[in-house]
Amino acid sequence: MRGGRKPVEDRPTLTDLYHAHRLGLVRMAVLLVDHQDLAEDVVQEAFTQLYQRHGEQLDDLDNALGYLRTSVVNGARSMLRRRKTAREYVPPHEADAPSAEDHAVLNDEHRRVLVALQELTPRQREVLVLRYWSDLSEAQMAETLGLSRGAVKSTASRALDALEKHLEKVR
Known part of the structure; x- marks a missing residue:
């Protein structure tokens, strides 16, 4: 080696x-x-x-x-x-209405989170998907997105705040 x-x-x-x-x-x-x-x-x-x-x-x-x-x-x-x-x-x-199967597969809270995720900016969505779905570290996210670790941290923080506000609004 x-x-x-x-x-x-x-x-x-x-x-x-x-x-x-x-x-x-x-x-x-x-x-x-x-x-x-x-x-x-x-x-x-x-x-x-x-x-x-x-x-x-x-x-x-x-x-x-x-x-x-x-x-x-x-x-x-x-x-x-x-x-x-x-x-x-x-x-x-007009987008097609979700099928009955889609409703059966996704519970209500999951659908609300997905809708709220689409309300975020593309970069915020990318950071949250890489962090929580792909379970990447800040360093891996920074490398993948071509950002500094600080930019990843601040974007994630702002994205979570925006997501929380949107979810509270739809409750």
């Missing part, structure tokens, strides 16, 4: 990462982009880009999972920008 790097034989392959982390990355992306099919596309694109750059063995990449998280967050941001641009040129349409 030179320079703190894992020996090549101890590093996971892309297939190992896919099987171990795809579902968690899709869940994280769903919270960022609001649609499962779009979230799956974002995650698949992140894995595809990783494969194109580094191949199956990932020999020259120290933190492949961190790379994937950052790619998913950036892909979600791009997806949201594209959706916003598309909405500006296409007349808005």
Whole structure:
């Protein structure tokens, strides 16, 4: 082990990462982009880009999972920008009403939290999703989002305050 790097034989392959982390990355992306099919596309694109750059063995990449998280967050941001641009040129349409199955799956409080989460700014939502859903440390969130640890802490604090105010308002 030179320079703190894992020996090549101890590093996971892309297939190992896919099987171990795809579902968690899709869940994280769903919270960022609001649609499962779009979230799956974002995650698949992140894995595809990783494969194109580094191949199956990932020999020259120290933190492949961190790379994937950052790619998913950036892909979600791009997806949201594209959706916003598309909405500006296409007349808005009525969203489909939630199905009875959706109501059965999510309890009322969970739905209120998801609605309140959508009221936050994109950065606040990203910080809370990475912190509470993906269970990342402040350092990992800072690396994933390209922010300082202080910015992550203050954004999380403001996001929690805004979330709490919104939840109190809807009670």
